[in-house]
Amino acid sequence: MFSTKGRYALRVMIDLAEQHSDEYIPLKDVAERQDISKKYLEIIAKELVNGKLLEGASGKHGGYRLVRKPSEYSVGEIIELMEGSIAPVACLAKDAAPCPKEKKCKTISMWREFYTLEHSFFFNKTLEDLVNS
């Protein structure tokens, strides 16, 4: 189950894309439109900046803006940045310790197959697709 962090991040990105503006948009506005605590969104926005998905600017007329066109963001990279990993099981997450029982494991190939499906679903969907939906 994806957490609010991933889902809210997606809504922030969509909101910014919908403003069709090159200006910085204050988080306060986004928070009001999306009806999410501004304080909580600060944490999320900060992570999006650290992950180079957004650019932030302080001061008057400051705020956040996209660094690419909406069509150039995949939904997958946004969610993965926030959730850490979208792997269905811990042993498939990046930098997971290799499982000692992998050889005899009757489920690993199913998890891998599902992960591939999930990955291509989310990485082939763009922010623009969501805005136009």
Added chain:
Amino acid sequence: MFSTKGRYALRVMIDLAEQHSDEYIPLKDVAERQDISKKYLEIIAKELVNGKLLEGASGKHGGYRLVRKPSEYSVGEIIELMEGSIAPVACLAKDAAPCPKEKKCKTISMWREFYTLEHSFFFNKTLEDLVNS
């Protein structure tokens, strides 16, 4: 991310299927073969019995056994029983409160599309498929 409960339940079911026996199999044996705490497996086995996926019997020669052929169990029903729901977001889980923002929500249809994909993946895969993999 699926929890150990769902993953262990699957391993218990696979283990029982692999014994190719109509006898009851003691949980102690399953726990040793799978290298999982027997105490923890008790909780899981109990839920599988409550969900009518397994049958349990006390006393000597007691234990657990499948109530259907492996080909008649879907992986989806096993995981869903243990995890409660396999929905990717809370608002799509069964008996979730209807979301007041659904009309304006730009993400709900993507989540629904993914849920459909996920659902058909896991409900079209059987326990037998896993045993034969």
Added chain:
DNA sequence: TATTTACCTATTGACATAGTAGGCAAATAG
């Protein structure tokens, strides 16, 4: 009657989730 098994209730430590609080730093307008 002793043994083997499932089944039951309760508790626990560790961690993640979903925030909140309060202030500092930077940029701009006047």
Added chain:
DNA sequence: CTATTTGCCTACTATGTCAATAGGTAAATA
């Protein structure tokens, strides 16, 4: 140069879930 607006930073917290563990009771059989 000052006030205002904004992002950015550290810290804290309540609640819940996860992954077990502990210790017993009930049922079935040899």
